[in-house]
Amino acid sequence: MDNDSTVYVGLDVHKESITVAYAIDGGEVEVLGKIETTPTAIDRLSKRLRSKGQHIRATYEAGPCGYELYRRLIGQGVDCTVCAPSLIPRKPGERVKTDRRDAIKLVRSLRAGDLSTVYVPSVEDEAFRDLARAWASAREDLRQARQRLKSFLLSHGVRYAARADWGPAHRRWLSKYSFESAWRQLAFEEHRRSIDDRVAQCERLEVALREAVIEWSFYPVVLALQTMRGIQFVTAVGMVSELGDLSRFEHPRQLMAWLGITPSEHSSGGTRRQGGITKAGNGYARKLLVEAAWSYRHPARVSKIMQPRHEGIPKAIIDRAWDAQLRLCKKYRKLATRGKDVNVAVVAVARELAGFIWDIGRLAMSLALPRRAAQPL
Structure with missing residues (x-):
């Protein structure tokens, strides 16, 4: 093994498997095979790669699997990056896509310097972003629940005379309205209950977010x-x-x-x-x-x-x-x-x-x- 050699590693990451390809300096690209996504398997991969060269540069595409692999490889001393999938160079007319080909393509693009990396937040920043996104999702769910109730009332010819802004007067009117049909009334009550649940969820997340943001670095x-x-x-x-x-x-x-x-x-x-x-x-x-x-x-x-x-x-x-x-x-x-x-x-x-x-x-x-x-x- 050349102590000054650089090992370029491409990782095609999926939920339960990672396809690994590598190249040493300017040599041919070789496929190492598939490994599991468990911490033990990743640690064994790091040891195996270190036996092939002193400097290890690895990359994988940003996706639903997040940044846990990135953080584990960094902790193992691997120079790892996460690249933007939409900016990976592609050959015109290429119609065959496999995990093996994707891993090889990542190695070649990494070695050529053609990849655009994405920003990886710290663990604290990512945790706060998760909380902020949960709050945004809850507010979007509340908006959709309100829209479903409005559509339900409109389809049955029920209209609120004033502005339907979900203020105290509007909510009071909704609480007093009732349908003659028991089945229709049950559907109406379920729509109202869905809105109440979403409002309570938004309030819980907002309180948690306002408490957490004071301790946040940003x-x-x-x-x-x-x-x-x-x-x-x-x-x-x-x-x-x-x-x-x-x-x-x-x-x-x-x-x-x-x-x-x-x-x-x-x-x-x-x-x-x-x-x-x-x-x-x-x-x-x-x-x-x-x-x-x-x-x-x-x-x-x-x-x-x-x-x-x-x-x-x-x-x-x-x-x-x-x-x-x-x-x-x-x-x-x-x-x-x-x-x-x-x-x-x-x-x-x-x-x-x-x-x-x-x-x-x-x-x-x-x-x-x-x-x-x-x-x-």
Whole structure:
């Protein structure tokens, strides 16, 4: 064994098996076979690879199996990365796909430096993101349960005279309404019960999230982002939990590209063609960003709802948030005056809003922000 040799390893990971291929320096790619996904099998694989070279570089595709394999290999001293599946080079016309071929392709792409790695959060950040995603899923389930009840009532000609906003009056009306048919009434009660269960779940998760966020390492960023217009606790927690460490983006354009809000392009020769946004990256974070950008259609101002969120925040962050509001409100008016479609204008505002989020987030981590209880929605 050459002590200076590098072993390139490609891992095609599935729920119960991992197909392993490797190459030593510039040699031929060999298939090591399949192993189980148990910790013992992974430890044996690490020992076997170390017998073939001093430096071991391994990679596998990001997928439903998460980052446990990555963390275990790193703990074994293996230089492991997780690559983006959509950015792996593919030959035109290639129609055969097997685990063996995928592992070999990963080895060759890793050795050539053609793979794009994804960001792997720390264990703490991933745990907080799981809690934030559970809360987002519960709120989406609540929205769907409410929509099912509205559809049920509409199909039977039942209409609420006032605004059906799920406020006290609306809920009181629902509690008193009844159908003549016992079977239909039973279905109605089950729809209402489903909504009550989802409301209770959302409240439990919200309490847990507000307690956990105070101890989170990126809590200063959550506080700082709430000084911006259109970004309340829901948006701030969702954005930061998905983005993670903003310092990994060296320039705001990288964050914009990661969020998928940069224009697509197909240019050739002297012709340059730009299309709609790429919609690459994290769809949930992009959704939150665009929703926040809609608030910049109105004139710049600091509302009574925003004022409590400014308390205890350094002046440098508040001033930066005000600069963002002035610039983005002006940008929307300018685009609207030019006759741009409202959706196009809002996405353009969202793109620049991402740049301000990058700037304020990095500034918040460099300043000492107070630890305080999260403000109510």
